[in-house]
Amino acid sequence: MDPPTGAAASPPAPTTLRRNPPRSARPPPTPLPCVKSKPALSRLLDDAASATIPPPERLKVFLRIRPLPERGCGKAKASRKPKQPGLVCLVASGANSVALTVPHSKLVDPKRGRTEVFDGFSAVFSPDSSQHDVFTQVMNPLVDEFLGGKSGLLVALGPTGSGKTHTVFGTPRNPGLLPLTLRQIFKGSSKGVTVIQPTRSFCLSMFEILSEGKGERILDLLSDASDLVLQQSTIKGLKEVFIENVADAESLVSCGMLKRSTAATNANSKSSRSQCIITIRAVHESADVESGKSLSNPVLTIADLAGAERERRTGNQGTRLLESNFINNTSMVFGLCLRSLLEHQKNKKKPLEKHFKNSMLTRYLRDYLEGRKKMTLILNVKPGDDDYLDTSFLLRQASPYMKIKYTNLEDSSDLVSQKRTNVSLICQENKKKRKVHKAEVVTVARKDDIDKDDDIKIAERDESRYKFHTSELQRISRSEEIMKNFANCQGFMDCFKAVQKLLESENAAESITKLLRDKDIKIMELEKKLKGLSYCSCKEIPTVDDTSVEQKDDVSSDQPARKFVSLSNQTDLGSSDSGLNNFHLAVEEVSEEFTCHVPERSSVYSDMTGEYAVGDTSVINLINEELSSEDSKSEKACNSDAFGPERNVEKEITEIAIQAVDKTLARSESCPGGGGVAHASSDLDHPSDQSFTENHVLTCLQSERTNLSPQFIGGSKKSPIEQCEEMEELHNITVEGIQHNVDTREVKCHSSPSYSQQVNSDAVDVSSSQSSLQLEGMGAVQQNPEDLDPQSGDPQSETCEPTVEITIVEHGSIQPPHLVNDHVAMHPCMLNGKSSTTEAPIVPTMGSQAERLPDETKDISPSKTCNRNNTRRRLRPVSAMMLKEFTGPDIYADTKREERVKPSSDATGRSDRLIRLLKDM
Numbered sequence: 052m053d054p055p056t057g058a059a060a061s062p063p064a065p066t067t068l069r070r071n072p073p074r075s076a077r078p079p080p081t082p083l084p085c086v087k088s089k090p091a092l093s094r095l096l097d098d099a100a101s102a103t104i105p106p107p108e109r110l111k112v113f114l115r116i117r118p119l120p121e122r123g124c125g126k127a128k129a130s131r132k133p134k135q136p137g138l139v140c141l142v143a144s145g146a147n148s149v150a151l152t153v154p155h156s157k158l159v160d161p162k163r164g165r166t167e168v169f170d171g172f173s174a175v176f177s178p179d180s181s182q183h184d185v186f187t188q189v190m191n192p193l194v195d196e197f198l199g200g201k202s203g204l205l206v207a208l209g210p211t212g213s214g215k216t217h218t219v220f221g222t223p224r225n226p227g228l229l230p231l232t233l234r235q236i237f238k239g240s241s242k243g244v245t246v247i248q249p250t251r252s253f254c255l256s257m258f259e260i261l262s263e264g265k266g267e268r269i270l271d272l273l274s275d276a277s278d279l280v281l282q283q284s285t286i287k288g289l290k291e292v293f294i295e296n297v298a299d300a301e302s303l304v305s306c307g308m309l310k311r312s313t314a315a316t317n318a319n320s321k322s323s324r325s326q327c328i329i330t331i332r333a334v335h336e337s338a339d340v341e342s343g344k345s346l347s348n349p350v351l352t353i354a355d356l357a358g359a360e361r362e363r364r365t366g367n368q369g370t371r372l373l374e375s376n377f378i379n380n381t382s383m384v385f386g387l388c389l390r391s392l393l394e395h396q397k398n399k400k401k402p403l404e405k406h407f408k409n410s411m412l413t414r415y416l417r418d419y420l421e422g423r424k425k426m427t428l429i430l431n432v433k434p435g436d437d438d439y440l441d442t443s444f445l446l447r448q449a450s451p452y453m454k455i456k457y458t459n460l461e462d463s464s465d466l467v468s469q470k471r472t473n474v475s476l477i478c479q480e481n482k483k484k485r486k487v488h489k490a491e492v493v494t495v496a497r498k499d500d501i502d503k504d505d506d507i508k509i510a511e512r513d514e515s516r517y518k519f520h521t522s523e524l525q526r527i528s529r530s531e532e533i534m535k536n537f538a539n540c541q542g543f544m545d546c547f548k549a550v551q552k553l554l555e556s557e558n559a560a561e562s563i564t565k566l567l568r569d570k571d572i573k574i575m576e577l578e579k580k581l582k583g584l585s586y587c588s589c590k591e592i593p594t595v596d597d598t599s600v601e602q603k604d605d606v607s608s609d610q611p612a613r614k615f616v617s618l619s620n621q622t623d624l625g626s627s628d629s630g631l632n633n634f635h636l637a638v639e640e641v642s643e644e645f646t647c648h649v650p651e652r653s654s655v656y657s658d659m660t661g662e663y664a665v666g667d668t669s670v671i672n673l674i675n676e677e678l679s680s681e682d683s684k685s686e687k688a689c690n691s692d693a694f695g696p697e698r699n700v701e702k703e704i705t706e707i708a709i710q711a712v713d714k715t716l717a718r719s720e721s722c723p724g725g726g727g728v729a730h731a732s733s734d735l736d737h738p739s740d741q742s743f744t745e746n747h748v749l750t751c752l753q754s755e756r757t758n759l760s761p762q763f764i765g766g767s768k769k770s771p772i773e774q775c776e777e778m779e780e781l782h783n784i785t786v787e788g789i790q791h792n793v794d795t796r797e798v799k800c801h802s803s804p805s806y807s808q809q810v811n812s813d814a815v816d817v818s819s820s821q822s823s824l825q826l827e828g829m830g831a832v833q834q835n836p837e838d839l840d841p842q843s844g845d846p847q848s849e850t851c852e853p854t855v856e857i858t859i860v861e862h863g864s865i866q867p868p869h870l871v872n873d874h875v876a877m878h879p880c881m882l883n884g885k886s887s888t889t890e891a892p893i894v895p896t897m898g899s900q901a902e903r904l905p906d907e908t909k910d911i912s913p914s915k916t917c918n919r920n921n922t923r924r925r926l927r928p929v930s931a932m933m934l935k936e937f938t939g940p941d942i943y944a945d946t947k948r949e950e951r952v953k954p955s956s957d958a959t960g961r962s963d964r965l966i967r968l969l970k971d972m
């Protein structure tokens with residue numbers, strides 16, 4: 052055995068001055084006796100108590116200083132030089148203390164050295180201490196307790212290359228603590244106090260915890276089995292080999308050491324890469340018969356931890372570096388557990404942290420790390436200056452562990468009862484914790500599970516809680532997603548609703564707009580009707596105006612004459628009173644219109660400007676003169692007879708108009724532009740023009756008969772209802788008949804020269820015989836085959852004149868043929884010298900049908916289009932007049948309306964006169 056280490060074996064004292072006293076190396080001051088303060092009785096009791104109750108056992112911490120490495124040790128053989136005395140930083144200053152001196156290379160101020168004394172160790176072994184010395188002081192107490200039935204643990208700590216493996220295992224020549232322990236076990240108690248029962252056997256197991264990537268694994272060093280599983284503090288599947296003698300045991304250990312993971316580093320040629328744990332379990336084959344108690348199975352555990360490594364020193368890379376991390380982490384966790392235990396013992400309020408969970412080693416050694424079993428630490432340090440940091444770190448870290456006390460050591464004699472006691476103690480402690488931390492339900496619940504037997508339940512509970520929280524988190528995240536989607540959908544729905552509302556509002560706006568348009572249209576129609584009514588009420592005979600305008604359309608420059616003609620019609624159909632008034636208004640209107648048209652005509656007909664202006668003005672003057680002279684007569688006649696004088700006024704007005712027009716024409720014939728008459732007649736030569744004119748007139752009648760009716764009837768002084776009925780019947784019948792006749796004639800004019808017979812037959816079918824005669828006469832005159840152009844087949848210009856004349860005369864008065872000629876000649880188209888037969892029919896039809904105008908008047912000068920708007924509605928009364936003149940007697944032939952027919956008899960008379968005129972022509 053090695054000689055016990057002592058002060059003689061320690062290196063020489065450092066030469067550096069101790070400027071700073073050691074912190075905790077000094078023993079605590081002995082309390083001074085206070086005789087006066089305590090009575091004698093109490094002092095006696097204290098002494099007795101101190102004598103009977105030993106102080107609580109503390110954690111034993113031994114310090115072994117390895118000798119300086121020799122030259123050529125490991126990979127660092129070349130780099131390491133033999134240490135010279137005085138180059139060490141750590142020396143044993145006492146049996147229980149060491150002095151750590153800061154090397155000069157580490158000093159900030161080289162002149163100022165600094166030495167730290169670490170005291171309180173159970174023993175300090177100098178570099179020259181033998182293995183036996185270490186075993187005697189470190190391992191014998193543990194072996195004795197083990198053999199006495201108590202479990203114990205020895206852990207070798209220290210940086211790499213500090214001699215841990217050497218201390219534990221040693222060499223064949225210089226065996227370490229484990230071989231010595233085995234020898235001691237089989238030898239028996241060193242002191243001979245306790246004799247091991249022959250019935251007890253021992254089992255040896257050996258395994259290592261090494262890193263596997265970033266994890267850990269347990270490897271059985273005594274078997275070839277696969278990885279072991281750590282459950283609580285028990286390793287499942289660990290092989291335990293019964294050892295019967297020291298040789299077998301040492302053989303097993305030797306085999307295990309061969310399997311241990313080691314590697315060469317810059318710090319150690321055979322550096323341990325794993326935590327190696329050897330357990331010796333004592334197995335009692337029979338119970339203690341005398342005591343009647345089942346003997347416990349103590350376990351003696353020896354752990355050779357891998358030393359902490361500094362990367363700079365080791366130069367590890369790759370796998371070695373991972374191993375270094377694992378080693379350092381395990382060492383750190385081990386130290387944290389001890390520190391936590393120490394803190395907890397110092398301050399009970401501080402919870403015992405569960406750092407043991409962070410590594411397999413600490414989990415396996417939980418009972419020891421939590422102070423329930425005895426543990427002994429042996430710190431291996433290197434004294435060289437180069438190892439100052441490692442040494443200093445270990446001393447600073449592990450020196451406080453010696454303060455750890457064992458107050459709740461388990462009864463090794465009865466493991467079952469000890470376990471129950473432990474459980475009860477832990478439960479009591481947990482109850483206290485529950486009372487203190489009632490509010491912290493979760494933490495308290497977790498603290499309730501300190502009992503190691505409940506670890507499975509804790510794990511299951513944690514797992515269930517984890518699953519529950521995971522499911523809750525998933526549910527919450529799903530709910531959040533749903534809410535987000537719903538929010539998006541809600542926003543989309545809001546947008547959609549807003550769009551729908553917009554569409555609805557747009558639709559409503561459109562419908563309202565349509566309604567407004569309809570209302571506007573209705574309002575405009577009503578306004579038109581109102582204007583028409585007001586116009587009728589003002590002039591009493593609206594047809595007069597229409598007639599006059601129609602003539603104005605035909606010949607714009609002949610408006611004064613047409614006014615008179617219309618006025619004659621008006622007086623013929625209207626009342627005498629209103630007729631006179633309207634006559635004045637018409638005269639004024641004629642004068643105004645004439646004045647307004649003068650520039651237009653002058654611009655268009657430049658060669659006729661002066662004459663026409665003079666002629667028209669003279670006509671107006673003549674009309675005014677005649678009106679002024681005849682005004683008084685008309686008023687008297689109107690007052691005397693409601694209907695009779697109307698005829699007189701009509702005749703008078705007609706005569707006045709004829710006279711005025713005659714005068715005008717007489718003047719115009721004398722002018723150079725008078726040739727326009729013949730020219731105009733030539734434009735109307737074509738029979739189709741006649742038919743076209745009539746056709747348009749009838750078309751106007753069809754389209755505007757509702758408007759014509761009140762106007763037309765308004766002049767007959769009938770009740771509104773009667774007038775409406777009469778006019779409706781009149782137009783419904785006459786329009787169809789005349790339309791048919793005119794269409795027939797139009798066709799006949801272009802197709803066959805014998806069309807007159809057909810026309811006659813149609814006329815007989817539709818209208819009365821009288822009207823048929825008129826139509827026949829017209830047709831005979833218009834479409835006499837003899838009058839047709841021999842070349843083109845078209846009727847010559849002369850044949851058209853009566854037709855035009857008839858049209859004008861039928862308006863209410865008999866007019867001389869020259870008036871008609873003049874009427875036609877005044878048409879701008881004629882005056883422009885356009886002799887095209889296709890343009891001639893435009894004269895009466897320009898305003899009758901707006902739809903035909905664009906096609907039919909493309910070649911018409913702009914001056915012609917100026918009057919189109921006015922000519923539209925002013926042809927209607929003319930047609931109406933014609934209808935009344937030609938069809939009135941036939942329509943009113945009904946016996947029930949004999950009285951109504953009476954007024955039409957006058958028209959019949961006029962028709963007769965018209966026919967006679969035609970015949971005369």
Ligand SMILES: Nc1ncnc2c1ncn2[C@@H]1O[C@H](COP(=O)(O)OP(=O)(O)OP(=O)(O)O)[C@@H](O)[C@H]1O
Pocket residue numbers: 116117118120178209210211212213214215216217218319321322323324356357358359431
């Ligand atoms: N007290 C001692 N007397 C003689 N040699 C020693 C002593 N301590 C250690 N050694 C030698 O130092 C070298 C390293 O020792 P050891 O392998 O035991 O260190 P270690 O702390 O186990 O290192 P690691 O943690 O890397 O395994 C070994 O060759 C060993 O023989």
